[in-house]
Amino acid sequence: MNNHYNKQNKQLARNLRNDSTPAEIRLWSDLLRAKSFYGYAFLRQRPIGNYIADFFSKELNIPLDNY
Template sequence: MTGITPETRARAKALRRDMTSAERTVWRGLRDLNRAFGFHFRRQAPIGPYIADFADYSARLVIEIDGGQHDAEQDAPRTDWLTGEGFHVLRVWNSDVTDNTEGVLARILETRLERETT
């Protein structure tokens, strides 16, 4: 048993169908990183009671693409839980994805490579 409810799995599947434009942009880049480096990023990945925008389970890395609706105070329990489970959470703003996609992907790559050595 993984601790992931059928409802969470169904919600993750729906979120994969309805990704935001920023999430689609990052996903295209992550697929390229997966191919080039042998990573295994997943999109809308269930982790316990939460669904991460993107996760690489082997590196214990979660990428969250945050829009204007995100509030650090509301996200804190989620981040604390994920951190408590050994994940590193990298948050990226939608506007950063739009304005500097290559920079965002470079930051993700750098963070992912650092996670291999920890």
């Protein structure tokens, strides 16, 4: 399952990862990295359809945007 992965937005997602806000960096490093959030794996800046989800879990299949 590719969750509607959009290769056309791959470079934009990479740029957003490299230019993360302090809040995104803190959320990623303190909570979502290395399956530390209830054992679920998350991806950062995932291109889905015409959008880029800030954080996404394939296992949960829900983007965590604006939380």
